[in-house]
Amino acid sequence: MDTEWFSNWQHVFKLDPDKEISDEALDQLCMSGTDAIIIGGSSGVTFENTVDLLARVRRYSVDCALEVSTMDGAVPGFDGYFVPFVLNTKEADWLMLKQLEGLQEYGHFVPWEMTSASGYIVLNEDSTAAKVSGANAKLSAQEVLPYVWMADRLLRLPVVYIEYSGMYGDMSLLARVASELQQAHLFYGGGIDHAEKAANAAKHAKTVVVGNIVYNDLTAALATVEAVKQVKQSQKA
Ligand SMILES: CC(C)=CCC/C(C)=C/CC/C(C)=C/CC/C(C)=C/CC/C(C)=C/CC/C(C)=C/CC/C(C)=C/COP(=O)(O)OP(=O)(O)O
Numbered sequence: 001m002d003t004e005w006f007s008n009w010q011h012v013f014k015l016d017p018d019k020e021i022s023d024e025a026l027d028q029l030c031m032s033g034t035d036a037i038i039i040g041g042s043s044g045v046t047f048e049n050t051v052d053l054l055a056r057v058r059r060y061s062v063d064c065a066l067e068v069s070t071m072d073g074a075v076p077g078f079d080g081y082f083v084p085f086v087l088n089t090k091e092a093d094w095l096m097l098k099q100l101e102g103l104q105e106y107g108h109f110v111p112w113e114m115t116s117a118s119g120y121i122v123l124n125e126d127s128t129a130a131k132v133s134g135a136n137a138k139l140s141a142q143e144v145l146p147y148v149w150m151a152d153r154l155l156r157l158p159v160v161y162i163e164y165s166g167m168y169g170d171m172s173l174l175a176r177v178a179s180e181l182q183q184a185h186l187f188y189g190g191g192i193d194h195a196e197k198a199a200n201a202a203k204h205a206k207t208v209v210v211g212n213i214v215y216n217d218l219t220a221a222l223a224t225v226e227a228v229k230q231v232k233q234s235q236k237a
Pocket residue numbers: 016040041042043067068069070071074075076077081083084085086094095098099100101102103106107109110111115120127128129132133163165166211212
């Protein structure tokens with residue numbers, strides 16, 4: 001049963017503290033009807049740029065969560081926290097050790113009831129996330145499934161995140177992953193730069209994450225909100 005603090009999120013914008021965004025653009029994103037803003041990035045994330053972006057998003061009532069990806073970027077005051085675990089890496093650092101170091105430092109301050117592990121399966125080998133974490137992103141659908149079973153059924157992680165950061169993913173693979181999940185909440189992110197791509201991802205993922213397009217084409221980014229909402233509405237009917 002999916003009853004986590006983020007369970008009803010259908011669409012989110014992911015904003016990178018290392019990238020500039022104007023007040024006008026931020027206003028449109030926060031007022032767009034999206035369910036949440038996730039603040040996160042895989043490089044250049046610091047305490048200062050994270051606090052700064054949080055303070056700006058806090059002018060609005062939209063939920064704001066932090067995806068913790070650096071020790072420096074662990075900032076209090078968010079509505080919730082995601083801690084990523086890269087499942088398809090052989091590097092123990094990104095699988096578990098960085099997170100352990102984080103807990104050694106901040107464990108006593110973590111608001112556990114609104115902090116969740118996300119099991120990342122990184123599938124774009126050219127993405128910063130893949131390079132940083134040494135992910136083995138060249139996986140066929142058949143090769144992805146054991147990671148999904150491990151995350152969902154053995155480890156019972158609350159989130160499985162199919163991550164194609166920077167590239168639109170294989171929707172048939174996403175559909176297969178969705179059909180295999182028994183309890184985890186499925187996030188999809190990567191390469192959504194058009195409403196139609198968002199709608200197709202929303203057919204399978206519980207939550208669709210829209211990232212980089214926010215910085216390149218704000219109008220296209222904003223159009224993804226309604227596209228996702230329409231698919232979710234039609235799935236209810
Ligand atoms: C003090 C307080 C209240 C703390 C609460 C916060 C909290 C829960 C702290 C716990 C401590 C802790 C566990 C810290 C974790 C520290 C850590 C370093 C974890 C490792 C995370 C990880 C596996 C990172 C690898 C890269 C990755 C998967 C990042 C996820 C985000 C992502 C994919 C962003 C997209 O990247 P982007 O930069 O946009 O990429 P492009 O350039 O391609 O666009």
